[in-house]
Amino acid sequence: MDDETFLLLLLSDSNLPTGSFVASSGFESYIKHGFGGDQNNRTIMFMRDSINAYARSALAFVSDTHRIVQDVHRDVEQGSEQKSDFDKYLQKIKEVDDLYDAMTLNDVTKRASKSQGVALLTLYSKGLTPPLAFTGVKNRKEIEIEVNSYMASLVAQYKSLVRAESAPGHLPICWGILTGALGLTLGESHLRSQYLHIFLHARSLLSASVRLNEIDLRTGIPSSTGTESDQPDGVDDKSRGPANTWPLGEILAARHDLQHSRIFNS
Amino acid sequence: MPGSSTSISKIQAGGGRITLSSHGGKAWISEFSATYPLKLLSPRLSDNTVAIVYVLTYGGGLVGGDCIELTVNVESDTKLLLLSQGSTKVFKDRPQQRLASVQRSDYASRSTPGQAPATLQIMNFTVSSQAALFLLPDPVTCFRSASYSQIQTFRASKDATLVILDWITSGRKSLGEDWVLSRYYSVNEVLIAGKRVAKDVMLLENNEFNSDSRLNRSLAEKLSPFACYATVILRGPLVEETIAQLTTRYGGISIMQRKAPEDLLWSLSSIGSDKENGVVVRVAGKETEMVKDWLKNTLRSLEQHIGVDVYRRAFV
Numbered sequence: 001m002d003d004e005t006f007l008l009l010l011l012s013d014s015n016l017p018t019g020s021f022v023a024s025s026g027f028e029s030y031i032k033h034g035f036g037g038d039q040n041n042r043t044i045m046f047m048r049d050s051i052n053a054y055a056r057s058a059l060a061f062v063s064d065t066h067r068i069v070q071d072v073h074r075d076v077e078q079g080s081e082q083k084s085d086f087d088k089y090l091q092k093i094k095e096v097d098d099l100y101d102a103m104t105l106n107d108v109t110k111r112a113s114k115s116q117g118v119a120l121l122t123l124y125s126k127g128l129t130p131p132l133a134f135t136g137v138k139n140r141k142e143i144e145i146e147v148n149s150y151m152a153s154l155v156a157q158y159k160s161l162v163r164a165e166s167a168p169g170h171l172p173i174c175w176g177i178l179t180g181a182l183g184l185t186l187g188e189s190h191l192r193s194q195y196l197h198i199f200l201h202a203r204s205l206l207s208a209s210v211r212l213n214e215i216d217l218r219t220g221i222p223s224s225t226g227t228e229s230d231q232p233d234g235v236d237d238k239s240r241g242p243a244n245t246w247p248l249g250e251i252l253a254a255r256h257d258l259q260h261s262r263i264f265n266s
Numbered sequence: 267m268p269g270s271s272t273s274i275s276k277i278q279a280g281g282g283r284i285t286l287s288s289h290g291g292k293a294w295i296s297e298f299s300a301t302y303p304l305k306l307l308s309p310r311l312s313d314n315t316v317a318i319v320y321v322l323t324y325g326g327g328l329v330g331g332d333c334i335e336l337t338v339n340v341e342s343d344t345k346l347l348l349l350s351q352g353s354t355k356v357f358k359d360r361p362q363q364r365l366a367s368v369q370r371s372d373y374a375s376r377s378t379p380g381q382a383p384a385t386l387q388i389m390n391f392t393v394s395s396q397a398a399l400f401l402l403p404d405p406v407t408c409f410r411s412a413s414y415s416q417i418q419t420f421r422a423s424k425d426a427t428l429v430i431l432d433w434i435t436s437g438r439k440s441l442g443e444d445w446v447l448s449r450y451y452s453v454n455e456v457l458i459a460g461k462r463v464a465k466d467v468m469l470l471e472n473n474e475f476n477s478d479s480r481l482n483r484s485l486a487e488k489l490s491p492f493a494c495y496a497t498v499i500l501r502g503p504l505v506e507e508t509i510a511q512l513t514t515r516y517g518g519i520s521i522m523q524r525k526a527p528e529d530l531l532w533s534l535s536s537i538g539s540d541k542e543n544g545v546v547v548r549v550a551g552k553e554t555e556m557v558k559d560w561l562k563n564t565l566r567s568l569e570q571h572i573g574v575d576v577y578r579r580a581f582v
Contacts, residue, residue, distance in 0.1 A: 029521075105533050110535075243469035245470050258521050
């Protein structure tokens with residue numbers, strides 16, 4: 001199995017410690033506020049509206065960040081002058097991050113986004129970089145080692161910015177950093193990164209649905225959620241731009257904390 | 267001596283400029299111009315620290331291809347209340363161009379052949395130190411198949427006050443219109459001391475060409491049961507009290523499992539992580555009147571800053 005495939009399998013693992021376990025993306029609030037009609041259709045209805053809305057608001061940020069980190073890859077591989085200018089890259093990523101923060105005017109969503117974002121950066125540092133002392137693999141090219149160590153530094157530095165509250169560290173941006181740093185390069189890699197991100201979001205929604213007793217795994221999930229074909233074709237066209245397309249979802253997600261009792265964090 | 271140092275700018279169709287300046291403790295409108303189809307009205311008020319401007323369109327609505335571009339300067343120590351007279355109605359299109367029109371702007375001439383041109387409204391606001399802008403128009407109503415874009419940019423000083431209301435209703439109830447517009451795109455971007463703190467982008471689209479209902483539910487389905495959605499951005503010294511009241515109210519709400527949605531829902535979120543950047547309030551109501559009453563009551567503490575008589579003109 002090639003590295004790329006292994007990486008994709010790893011990233012789509014439901015045990016990936018991203019902290020999404022405590023996030024229902026507004027689903028719990030949606031149900032508590034009396035939306036969605038009867039239980040049979042609620043999950044699908046919410047998933048369709050939520051996934052479409054999330055894709056439209058977040059995916060452009062995933063790909064923009066992924067591309068910035070890909071540029072770092074290229075600069076390091078080509079040994080260009082630019083590569084020693086860490087700050088420039090960090091600044092570019094921070095700009096994308098700040099824009100997402102300015103466009104996501106929802107305390108609950110931002111909270112969930114930041115905690116999952118930093119979890120991804122931590123995951124990269126602690127679980128997906130080769131240990132410094134590891135010189136093992138004989139035919140690993142020197143340039144690969146250099147790229148990896150560069151990426152590790154870049155991610156560590158960005159994480160410091162986040163910890164110091166100089167950068168927000170939002171989920172779509174951190175996902176873009178992660179997939180860019182891991183060098184997902186197969187085909188239109190930024191699209192692949194987007195696809196995986198939405199896949200994980202969808203799965204997290206299904207997981208939340210199960211824990212809210214909305215769907216019973218013994219009798220099976222309805223045969224078509226329509227989510228497989230929910231993949232937007234690369235929402236990265238600047239003129240169409242990120243936007244909030246589901247104001248009802250926004251309000252319900254923001255009201256999450258108003259629930260008298262709740263099992264999810266967001 | 268005019269407060270603004272710019273010479274009279276060339277105005278294109280639908281263009282307009284308003285500048286409110288302060289002189290000897292009084293506010294006076296030093297720049298006031300509009301070209302068809304935009305129309306501006308400013309009634310004389312007894313309180314001369316505040317000015318009101320009504321922003322209107324000839325015919326009471328906008329049609330495809332109309333492009334309104336308004337530039338507003340609220341200079342130091344002045345307060346400006348911008349209102350409309352009735353909901354901004356957006357029609358799908360019109361067979362011919364408006365006949366009485368000065369040079370059309372680049373935008374309007376650029377429309378795609380064969381496609382009904384969209385309607386565009388651009389507003390640029392500058393709000394200086396110790397100044398206040400209260401943008402409290404009636405809601406936008408996009409009729410069947412209408413396509414409307416609105417881009418509002420606010421550049422404010424650190425101690426400026428902003429109250430920005432942006433709301434939309436579902437259509438003409440009498441004709442059974444329930445979110446049957448084609449496209450509604452609204453951007454509200456706020457920069458404080460040159461730094462962008464908020465950019466609220468709302469896009470509502472009915473994708474008539476995408477017949478796969480699995481992918482995209484219709485707007486009516488997604489937005490049901492509410493017929494009116496509002497967004498309010500509040501920041502600055504004059505709304506500190508309003509924000510505090512809202513925060514207390516919000517914190518007191520406790521939701522138990524409901525069988526069906528309430529008639530009106532609202533949410534409160536902060537802008538950025540800095541307290542002084544203000545809040546965003548979102549409201550959804552089954553009827554526009556409900557949302558209007560809610561807004562009117564919630565913003566009532568503005569009366570102490572602009573006076574009861576002036577406030578009464580909003581949310582009529």
